[in-house]
Amino acid sequence: MPSFDIVSELDQHELSNALDQANREIDSRFDFKGADARVERQESDLCLHAQSAFQLEQMLDILYKKVTKRGIDLRALSPETPVVQNLRASQAVKVKQGIDSDVAKILVKHIKESKLKVQATIQGDQVRVTGKKRDDLQEAIALLKAHDFGLPLQFTNFRD
Known part of the structure; x- marks a missing residue:
C-alpha cells in the first residue's frame, strides 16, 4: 500500500x-x-x-x-x-524541528475533512499518510501544500 x-x-x-x-x-x-x-x-x-x-x-x-x-x-x-x-x-x-502533537492533530484532521481516500496516523514527530492509489497521495500532498500550518513541511519516504 x-x-x-x-x-x-x-x-x-x-x-x-x-x-x-x-x-x-x-x-x-x-x-x-x-x-x-x-x-x-x-x-x-x-x-x-x-x-x-x-x-x-x-x-x-x-x-x-x-x-x-x-x-x-x-x-x-x-x-x-x-x-x-x-x-x-x-x-x-x-x-523548530519535528511536528508537535497539536500540529499533527490539525494535519490529520485537515486530511480527514478533505474526504480523500487516505488514512493519516501520527508517529512520534511525523505523520504517515497511506492510501490505495498514488494519485490520492499526490492529492493529499497538494492539499497540505496549499494550507499554511505555521511550520515548514517536507514529504519524505514516498513508497509504492
Missing part, C-alpha cells in the same frame, strides 16, 4: 553554514566594530549577543538573510523577546 511521511526537519549543516556567514558579516560591518556581537548555537537553539536591542534587530535581519539564501524556511525560526542587562543584550531564537 503506497504511503509517505510528513516531517518538519532542518538541514543542520546548512544552518551552521548560515550561522558562520552571519558571524563573518557581523564581524566585518562597521556598526558592529568592538561590540562583541555574535550568533551562537546552543544545542538546538540559537542565541544572539550584542550591546543593544537595536543591534540585535540588525543581527536578526542578517541571520534571516543568510538562512534564506541557504534554503531554510524562516518559519523554522521563532525569535523570543530580547533581554537587556547592564549594557549587554541577548535574544534567544528557537529552532
Whole structure:
C-alpha cells in the first residue's frame, strides 16, 4: 500500500553554514566594530549577543538573510523577546524541528475533512499518510501544500 511521511526537519549543516556567514558579516560591518556581537548555537537553539536591542534587530535581519539564501524556511525560526542587562543584550531564537502533537492533530484532521481516500496516523514527530492509489497521495500532498500550518513541511519516504 503506497504511503509517505510528513516531517518538519532542518538541514543542520546548512544552518551552521548560515550561522558562520552571519558571524563573518557581523564581524566585518562597521556598526558592529568592538561590540562583541555574535550568533551562537546552543544545542538546538540559537542565541544572539550584542550591546543593544537595536543591534540585535540588525543581527536578526542578517541571520534571516543568510538562512534564506541557504534554503531554510524562516518559519523554522521563532525569535523570543530580547533581554537587556547592564549594557549587554541577548535574544534567544528557537529552532523548530519535528511536528508537535497539536500540529499533527490539525494535519490529520485537515486530511480527514478533505474526504480523500487516505488514512493519516501520527508517529512520534511525523505523520504517515497511506492510501490505495498514488494519485490520492499526490492529492493529499497538494492539499497540505496549499494550507499554511505555521511550520515548514517536507514529504519524505514516498513508497509504492
